[in-house]
Amino acid sequence: MVGDRDLAGLPPNPPELSMDFTSGSPETDRVEPSVWFDLSVDLMARFLLEVMQDQFTTRRTAMFLESCKSATLAVALTAALAVAPAHAGILFQDNFDADATSSVLNFTGLINWTVSDGTIDYIRSGGFGISCVGGAGGCLDMDGSTGNAGRITSKQSFTFTPGANYFIDVALSGNQRSGSNDSVVFGIIDANNVAISTIIGPLAPAAPFATFGATFAGKAGSWRLFVEGVGGDNVGAILDNYVLRDEGATSVPEPATMLLFSLSLLAAGAARSRKSSR
Incomplete structure (x- = not known):
């Protein structure tokens, strides 16, 4: 506008x-x-x-x-x-700002997510020399401090309209330190670990924040959102500003x-x- x-x-x-x-x-x-x-x-x-x-x-x-x-x-x-x-409707979003007031290694207290595999570190912008989007708020290092990159899974489950289009946007940067390049997988997953996902990367350590998106067609069943770091060197890509949206199911006149x-x-x-x- x-x-x-x-x-x-x-x-x-x-x-x-x-x-x-x-x-x-x-x-x-x-x-x-x-x-x-x-x-x-x-x-x-x-x-x-x-x-x-x-x-x-x-x-x-x-x-x-x-x-x-x-x-x-x-x-x-x-x-x-x-x-x-109609504009796209936001079904879920999280900027990780409210999860903690300081940086925490191997964090498990996310409000909207469960750490379902490996570990992640919670970053308060500036902590460990890492900046979140806009230089403020919180974000996640997707490779915690145990040598096992983490997966987070949404606590909320979703039922999608079969055949309708849905969109996931995430803000990702490189690890902002050094070492090897990093990648991140994100998408949706059901109770049988059947996943619809995409992989972003490799991201160079100095890669600035950018928004990456994926589109998927809705399928029957109950699904949860997930994001997973790839690696295991305790230095992962940085995740911020997760958004799930749709294009609206309402029919609009030509x-x-x-x-x-x-x-x-x-x-x-x-x-x-x-x-x-x-």
Whole structure:
């Protein structure tokens, strides 16, 4: 979404929006209903283009609706916004900031995860010379201090819609120290240890934080999230900002359908205005 701005080519105070269509009394010169309809269709087309491009800000929308004295037009705009394309929904996220107040070796007290294999170290940004994302908060060294890289598994289980797309994003950096390159595996796993996963790496020790993503199709059953370090030298890749999201299961009308639906509401309103003006 971009910053607040006027619609391209739209005057700041369109004359047709100065009409009080509730009372039928013009604040300026009267605009005939047929002219109102033509102007409204043009405005609606430009408005919907902005909505579909996700560039019509909340404040600009409120200003536009406030200036609309026609209840029919306001209803049409509200309906158009209601069927605007949905954004991805976040199903789970963890930035590891709340798990501890200081760095802890071989940490097992994660709030949202179980250390299900090996060990991990909890890092409070700056601890052991390691920075978390943004230089603040917490993060995890995925190869703890026992010579056995760790796996974390979510305490929460998930049921996915078969065939629907889901997305996992993680922030990873190199180990920020020295030694060999490191890799991380992440994905979903069921009670029978059947996993759908991807591997990221090798990451050089000095590799800065970057967001890595994976997409998977939902499958029947109960699944948990997991992240696993690869290695065993007590110096692992650094994990932060885990997010699981979907693209929303709600069916969204095609832009052309949305435009026709909204314009049909306007047409109905214009017809009512013509009738009442006779």
